[in-house]
Amino acid sequence: MVGLGTVSPPNAKFEATVNFKQPKNKRGLRTHSPPAVASGCGNGLGTPYQNSYRNTLQACLGTVTAQPLYTQWLGNLLDRYSQVNTYRPEVVWSDGDGKAQDWYWNSTVFLAWLFNESPVKDTVVVNDRWGLGINCHHGSFYTCKDRYNPGVLQPHKWENCMTLDKKAWVFRSNAPATDYLTIHELPAQLASTVSCGGNILINAGPTHDGRIPAIMEERLRQLGWWLGVNGQAVYESKPWTHQNDSLTPGVWYTQKEGTAYAIVLTWPPGDVLVLGSVRPSAVPTLFTHISMLGYQGALQFKAVKRGLQVVFPRMSEVDGQWAWVLSMRGVYPATNHIASVAE
Structure with a gap:
């Protein structure tokens, strides 16, 4: 289903209405929410609508030079446009809401462009982490919270984003082996997820120099071997x-x-x-x-x-x-x- 977007008149809070598409097998782009600041131009852009979501965001960028953190974030968000145009991702995965509303981060600006003007507007899907209160309510697929695995069939497409380390997303040099999922627990997570219509995202936190720790590598290789035998029950199921x-x-x-x-x-x-x-x-x-x-x-x-x-x-x-x-x-x-x- 093609996403449709609308925006409010000039000098009003910039909003977009998006009909999110359901995902299939996709390749993606991951983004992060910005650091929190005292205020932002998302609430009342105060600039005339220029028939382009990107131009509107650039105009907003020029109004917040006194807020370097926010300016840096908007610059990074503009990079998202370039990345979408360059890599044509099928999934855009935003992470974190910074305890602020979607309009504060200009999520609606980017999403309206993504679903209306971008080169992937007919195929792209997004998750639900675009602002406070969006989780589990709006998005092509819901992640709701980390390690979300309801165990029952859901009416909306969802994803279990979980970690091999049961307690952290990052590498912990002092983590005991018991803090990692065993190879028996990993297929159990996968089975309960796909049986209930979910995707699964498995995180392996690398070391500071980009290496995958041996215990995580072992788990991933074991899961890959298991899927080599049993993937028929998982892929496209x-x-x-x-x-x-x-x-x-x-x-x-x-x-x-x-x-x-x-x-x-x-x-x-x-x-x-x-x-x-x-x-x-x-x-x-x-x-x-x-x-x-x-x-x-x-x-x-x-x-x-x-x-x-x-x-x-x-x-x-x-x-x-x-x-x-x-x-x-x-x-x-x-x-x-x-x-x-x-x-």
Whole structure:
């Protein structure tokens, strides 16, 4: 959907109304909110509208020479225009609101230009961090707060922006290993996010000289290897009818092109898993097929009173670890499903 923008008459508070587009797979540009100052020209620009959002911002820049921090920020914001024109990003990700309203940072000026005049106006999407009170209310996708992971399906596209270090976004030389997500916790974060329709942003805080710490590199490589085996259940997937299983904890569902996927975070006792939210077709031997990503061959299954019972292969025969994915065709959501509490 193309974003539309309008602005108020001259000598009034500059505002823009934007219809935000929903994101798909995008490449992006990240921006930062400026340092706080006593006042700014965002509230009553006092300059005639010049039929260009960029020109209006430049006029505003000339009125605040007495405020070097704010002038520096506006100059940086003008650089955003150049970066958009040069790199044609598909995502513009603004970070932080500086405890001030959107008009104070002239967010509406930039967004109106972005969605109406920029070279990416028909494709670009933005997040929701453009001023105080905007989070979780306005944007192509919501981030709401750091590490936001509601665990249930959301009506608006959202993103879980989280960190490998559970306590910080930056590198901490004194952080113990227990402060980092384990490779078991990382797929769990990913599974619960994509099952509920979210994107995931994973932060690795570099050292002062730009190196990725070894423990973070290990986690990223492990996750990359896991996705190499199981990415079919993640990339371009959509939420299924049920997000997680009502009977067995630690099972999250996605779907793509007629196939339902169950991401199983814990190998079942006795190699037997019972899914309470799935039922086979009326003639399962003909129309239902269940396999495991990273394993050659079909899995045995049968309908039971509590749902669908699936027999896992021997773990040593599976080219995967940490979390396992069932690929299921010809299955249907159980009608007696009771939504379980998000894990």
